[in-house]
Amino acid sequence: MTADDALYWDGELTATRYDPESGVFFVIRLDSTQLGPAVGGTRAAHYATTADALADAAKLAEAMTLKMAVSNLPMGGGKSVIALPAARKLIAPRTWTRILRLHAENINQLAGHYWTGPDMNTNSADMDVLNDTTDFVFGRSAERGGAGSSARNTAVGVLEAMKATAHHRSLGSLDGRSVLIQGLGAVGTHLAALAAGAGAKILVTDTETDLLAAARDAGYTVVAPTDALTTPCDIFAPCAMGGVIDSAVAAALPANAVVGAANNILVDEEAGTVLRSRGISYAPDFVVNAGGAFCLIGQEVLGWTTATVEEHTRRIGDTLAEVYAISAADNITTDAAARTLAQRRLEAASAATQSA
Ligand code: NAD
Ligand code: PPY
Secondary structure, three states: OOHHHHHOOOEEEEEEEOOOOEEEEEEEEEEEOOOOOOOOOOOOOOOOHHHHHHHHHHHHHHHHHHHHHOOOOOOOOEEEEEEEOHHHOOOHHHHHHHHHHHHHHHHOOOOOOHHHOEEEOOOHHHHHHHHOOOOEOOOOOHHOOOOOOOOOHHHHHHHHHHHHHHOOOOOOOOOOOEEEEEEHHHHHHHHHHHHHOOEEEEEEEEEOHHHHHHOOOOOOEEEEEEHOOOOOOEEEEOOOOOOOOHHHHHHHOOEEEOOOOOOEEEEHHHHHHHHHHHOOEEEEHHOOOOOHHHHHHHHOOOOOOOHHHHHHHHHHHHHHHHHHHHHHHHHHHHHHHHHHHHHHHHHHHHHHHOOO
């Protein structure tokens, strides 16, 4: 991927800034504002090249447009990437505060066309810092008037998607099924507890070894990170980074289904086609992980109570059932089916807005 390739896309806007002092390259990409201001979290990570950072922001922003549309939320899609010169844990606290301030200034330049929230390596405390400089931020702490962490609600949605997938495969419930969770972070930890509560046998993996000790104590089976894609399980649940499944991985994955919280799990369309050809049910990520968006947009934009947020999140299983039905009827991958459903909902929402 060259920087040129990464810049040519059909989204609405790309904003970038380089900060020589910290060595950070900032990217904000607005994929669509058709349904409302573009929303999407801020991801901080080290990337091999700026082209990779731009490409990641584009793919993540597109996924947000799809997520909003398929979830019937009245917002567009965007995303921020803070491309760090080193891993997040190596960035000094003072530098991190400066980085967040600059990012907030960038968001202000977009004058409300883009609202951010947490994503990988950013949390509610970081949203509070952003809020010192910008108003266009979701997911601040409750003390600052925000919805706080959306991780548990995201996990609730993933669990509903797992139940719908078990039903789709005529397995009945999750009771006795093995679920391998890759990434025992904010979402993965809640998901492990919820799936265990539903009777599933939990296998977990994470690159942070100190998280695994606690997992063993909780009675989960620990798998080495390098064995995540070769360990047999009923449901593989990617809850760390995206880009986990390419066609080679899809051709060998020893699972019956893939249902996880990570954004952009599939590397490309071909990976979805290979999963389908092997009879592996793939639950499209932008349908499955919308619980976070229901929490942030529901509470902070639509004035929903936590009970209403949970009610909408539980309906993720119904949306996924529709996706499985379209996939079977049209003989297309579930990813293509979910995009079809998102497009239909986007067109219906646009038509409703125009006639109002
Ligand atoms: P997190 O940063 O809290 O957790 C990620 C975990 O993955 C960490 O514990 C990390 O050590 C681990 N990890 C990283 N690389 C790994 C690897 N190669 N193998 C195994 N483990 C690895 O993030 P989170 O908030 O739990 O989110 C998880 C995923 O879900 C992300 O892709 C995020 O974009 C997506 N997501 C999160 C939310 C939310 O509400 N938090 C909403 C929608 C989507
Ligand atoms: C995501 O769901 O991937 C996010 O980026 C979280 C989010 C959702 C809605 C508004 C802002 C951030």
